Amino acid sequence: MGAASTQIVISGYYGFRNSGDEAVLQSILIALQKHAEAGGIHIEPVVLSIDPEWTSTTYGVRSVHRMRLGEVRRAISESSGVISGGGSLLQDVTGTKSIPYYLGVLKLAQWMGKPTFIYAQGIGPVNRKWFHPMIKGVFRKCSYVSVRDEQSRQLLGSMGLQTGSIDVVPDPVMGLTLPDEQQFSEAAGLPHRPVNEHTLPLVGISVRFWEQDRRELDALTEGLLLASAEQPFHLRFLPFHHSSDNQASRYIMDKLTVGITQHGGSVSLCEDALHPQQMLREVGQCDLLIGMRLHSLIYAAGRRVPMVGVSYDPKIDHFLNRIDAAPIGRTADLTGEAVAGEVLQLLASQTAWRAAREPLIAALIQEAEAPAKRIVDYFHHEG
Numbered sequence: 001m002g003a004a005s006t007q008i009v010i011s012g013y014y015g016f017r018n019s020g021d022e023a024v025l026q027s028i029l030i031a032l033q034k035h036a037e038a039g040g041i042h043i044e045p046v047v048l049s050i051d052p053e054w055t056s057t058t059y060g061v062r063s064v065h066r067m068r069l070g071e072v073r074r075a076i077s078e079s080s081g082v083i084s085g086g087g088s089l090l091q092d093v094t095g096t097k098s099i100p101y102y103l104g105v106l107k108l109a110q111w112m113g114k115p116t117f118i119y120a121q122g123i124g125p126v127n128r129k130w131f132h133p134m135i136k137g138v139f140r141k142c143s144y145v146s147v148r149d150e151q152s153r154q155l156l157g158s159m160g161l162q163t164g165s166i167d168v169v170p171d172p173v174m175g176l177t178l179p180d181e182q183q184f185s186e187a188a189g190l191p192h193r194p195v196n197e198h199t200l201p202l203v204g205i206s207v208r209f210w211e212q213d214r215r216e217l218d219a220l221t222e223g224l225l226l227a228s229a230e231q232p233f234h235l236r237f238l239p240f241h242h243s244s245d246n247q248a249s250r251y252i253m254d255k256l257t258v259g260i261t262q263h264g265g266s267v268s269l270c271e272d273a274l275h276p277q278q279m280l281r282e283v284g285q286c287d288l289l290i291g292m293r294l295h296s297l298i299y300a301a302g303r304r305v306p307m308v309g310v311s312y313d314p315k316i317d318h319f320l321n322r323i324d325a326a327p328i329g330r331t332a333d334l335t336g337e338a339v340a341g342e343v344l345q346l347l348a349s350q351t352a353w354r355a356a357r358e359p360l361i362a363a364l365i366q367e368a369e370a371p372a373k374r375i376v377d378y379f380h381h382e383g
Helices: 019-039 052-059 069-077 098-111 129-139 150-158 215-230 244-262 276-284 294-302 314-322 336-348 350-367 370-382
Strands: 005-011 042-049 062-065 081-085 116-121 144-147 202-206 234-237 266-269 288-291 307-311
Touching (some): 081 098, 116 370, 129 150, 202 215, 234 244, 288 294, 294 314, 336 350
Parallel strands (some): 202 288
């Protein structure tokens, strides 16, 4: 389309202050801009958000309210296409409203004759089988479909979609960089890891509420206390979803702060990293990260920070498997002894952990921009 502006609507779980989903958006915007500039195309993103004013201010893009149908319809009608982008949008674990909403946005665009694109989504779990034909009907009319793991592709295949044209790509956040690094290519080597200002080893922790009896949080508490008795460290809580993760963090802090400090350690809570790149910098300062949130683990991988993953969903296992790792346990059966042993072992072998996984991580980072390139190429050829 030459110098003409190509308006693309981006649909996702945006504006809710969930650092992982906000990182997905930031990563998509960066990748689209990079490949659009290389292709001589000007892309104007329009983001569907629950808080359009905040999204516009944070990312410098146009945004409309995701629940105001008139605004959504107008944005789509004025656009050149719609991206349904990143995250676990099509799942029914958290309720039955997500799948109809995200499919509805895509269907509306298809009714208007607009091309639609699935950008590195994690599909499932979809436990209600009556959603399957709905997903198949919309996806088969998409111009491009990419998912973030092989299990998502297989699930789409079980719904009757042809899997040969479905790309399996890394989560977009694998490609997220800090602002002062964006001028460098991945070939420049390892990313600069900010200096840890603490004299003690810095252990980041990203937790969420999951089990009703909080057994996983209690096991983490026990494990951290056991480990701190062997080696003092600074424990930095990193809430990825405000404000529920703040509450989960404080649940553990209330139980272990005294014990950690008695062993010569310290505890803090990061409450102001609302922008994904702020949180990425926080994670990059850590010597080790313990994470329940998927994107806390993805941030850690991108910054080459050794990690201890706690699984509450198959997506955790799928990602860790891609970097030759496994969760230390599942929320239902996690033990303090396992947590303590893994924390101490990884703190003692950080260099070896990075060296063993560098080829895998570097490849994921390079592949993370593939959907953006495919989408930009689509509009370049259409133009």
